[in-house]
Structures are given as C-alpha cells and as structure tokens.
Amino acid sequence: MQIFPSTESTLLLPGPAGDIEILATPQDPARTNLKKATAIICHPHPLFGGTMHNKVVTTLARVFRDIGLKSVRFNFRGVGKTAGTHDEGRGEVDDLLVIVEWVKKNFPEDAIWLAGFSFGAYVATKGAMQISPAQLVTIAPQVSRFKEDNLAEVTCPWLLVQGEQDEVVSAEEVFAWVATLPHPPEVIRMEGASHFFHGQLLTLRELLEERLG
Numbered sequence: 001m002q003i004f005p006s007t008e009s010t011l012l013l014p015g016p017a018g019d020i021e022i023l024a025t026p027q028d029p030a031r032t033n034l035k036k037a038t039a040i041i042c043h044p045h046p047l048f049g050g051t052m053h054n055k056v057v058t059t060l061a062r063v064f065r066d067i068g069l070k071s072v073r074f075n076f077r078g079v080g081k082t083a084g085t086h087d088e089g090r091g092e093v094d095d096l097l098v099i100v101e102w103v104k105k106n107f108p109e110d111a112i113w114l115a116g117f118s119f120g121a122y123v124a125t126k127g128a129m130q131i132s133p134a135q136l137v138t139i140a141p142q143v144s145r146f147k148e149d150n151l152a153e154v155t156c157p158w159l160l161v162q163g164e165q166d167e168v169v170s171a172e173e174v175f176a177w178v179a180t181l182p183h184p185p186e187v188i189r190m191e192g193a194s195h196f197f198h199g200q201l202l203t204l205r206e207l208l209e210e211r212l213g
Contacts, residue, residue, distance in 0.1 A: 004070070004106040013102055015095045018083025022074040022099065023052055025061055033068040033213070037134060038103045039113035042096065042120030042127075045142075046076045046086055056117040056139060056197060059205050066205075067213040069113065072099055076123075089123055089145065096127045111135075118142055118169065118195070129153040135212070137161075138185070139204075140169045140195055143177040151181050158185035159211055161204065163193025186211070 002011055005024050012019040027034050041064075043057045044050030051057075052073035064071040076092050077084030084091060100112055111134035116124030121141035128136045129149070136158040162174045171189075178184050188207055193200045 001105055002102065004103070012081060013098065015083070015098045017077055017087075017091055017095070019081060020074055020083075020095050020098065021052075021079075021081040022072050023061075025065055025071045025073075027068060027070050028065055031066075031068055035068040035111075036107070036109050037068075037111040037113055038070040038072065038107060039064040039115055039135075039137075040096065040099055040103065040124075040127075041071060041073045042092070042114075042116035042123040043073065043076065043079075044118035044120055046079045046119075050119065051075055051079050054117065055201060056204070057120070059197075059201050060115050060117070060137070060139070060208070063205055063208045063212065064113070064115075066209055070107075070110075072103065074099055089119070089126060092123045093126045093130075096123055097130065100127070100131055113137070115139075116141075119145075122146070125149075125151075125154060128156055128158075132156050135159070136185070137208070137212070140166055141174065142169055143174050146177070152183070154181075155183050158183070159188070159208075160185040161188045161190060161207070163190045163195060163197060163200070165192055166195045168195035 075082040113135040114124040114133045115137035117139040121138035
C-alpha cells in the first residue's frame with residue numbers, strides 16, 4: 001500500500017480505470033491546530049481545462065492546511081497521468097471513493113472531508129451521498145447535474161460558496177436549488193465574484209478559514 005507522504009508529493013494510486021494521479025499534502029507540523037481529518041478535493045470540468053492545479057482547488061488545499069488538515073487533490077480520468085477517459089462523473093466518483101479508502105487505510109481514525117469546485121462540486125456531493133463525510137464544501141456547484149439525484153441523502157455539515165457574478169454557473173439557479181433541499185447547506189454569497197474568483201481568491205480563502213477553522 002502507498003504510504004501517505006511526509007512532504008507534499010505526487011503519487012499514482014491504482015484505480016478502477018488504471019492509475020489515479022494524486023497530490024497529497026500533509027499537515028503543517030508548525031501549527032498547533034492539527035486535526036484528525038483529511039480533505040479530498042475535486043477539480044473543475046476536465047474537458048474545459050480543469051486539473052488538480054486549478055487556482056480554486058489550490059486555494060482549498062491551502063485552507064485545509066491552514067486549519068490543520070491533510071489534503072489530497074487528484075486528477076480526473078484522462079487528465080495528467082490519470083488513466084481512462086472522462087465519464088460524466090460516474091467513474092470520477094468511483095475514483096474518489098478509491099482515494100477515500102486509501103486515506104482510511106493510512107489514517108483509520110481520520111474524519112473525511114470532501115470538497116469540490118464546479119464539476120468537482122458535483123463529484124464531491126455524489127461522493128457525500130455514499131460516505132457521509134464529516135464536512136462537505138462545494139464551490140460554484142453545477143446544480144443542473146443534480147436533477148436525477150436524491151439530495152436528501154446529504155445530511156452531513158455542508159458549506160456552499162457561490163459568486164454572485166458567476167458567468168458559468170447561474171447564481172440564481174444555485175440559490176433556488178438550495179431552497180429546495182431538505183438539508184440545505186450553509187451558503188456564502190460572494191458579491192462581485194466570478195466563476196473562477198478572479199481577484200477574489202484571497203477573500204475566498206479568508207471566508208473559508210473563518211467558517212471551517
């Protein structure tokens with residue numbers, strides 16, 4: 001079994017469709033707020049340039065490190081060194097669950113957090129429907145993908161961030177969708193923020209650390 005590294009490292013894990021490329025970030029030993037928790041972060045749509053090095057994904061990883069967690073980012077199928085081809089979220093969720101099991105084997109006592117941005121928010125939420133993480137964080141979720149899903153299954157603590165000037169995901173659609181959920185998330189509405197949070201990444205980071213720390 002691959003051992004979780006002691007320094008930030010890129011690894012390949014075996015998955016259902018072949019290797020899954022991950023970037024594992026350990027806790028910062030200089031911090032006093034260390035938690036028994038690992039966050040797994042899902043990136044935006046791979047057919048539109050999304051990778052685990054996306055700036056919002058990187059911001060999430062920094063947030064988790066700052067508040068005392070370990071984190072794992074991973075490339076979806078067909079991205080970087082991850083094998084396979086894009087599977088509209090189905091295979092991507094399968095790969096996410098493989099990473100969850102790998103983290104649990106390395107850290108049996110750790111709580112699992114799931115996070116995602118845009119298409120990755122969809123994958124993270126689908127994963128949350130199966131494992132009920134200790135925390136779910138979704139940023140600019142592609143809510144149009146959830147039409148056939150039973151979101152009543154998501155009962156974990158859930159934080160959702162949405163930019164009000166999002167040019168890719170309709171903010172109005174997101175807020176209307178949240179109002180229909182039986183267990184709605186806590187919502188952070190970022191005035192003036194676009195889909196990729198241009199010029200707002202530091203504000204996003206501060207807001208997330210304030211709410212999650």
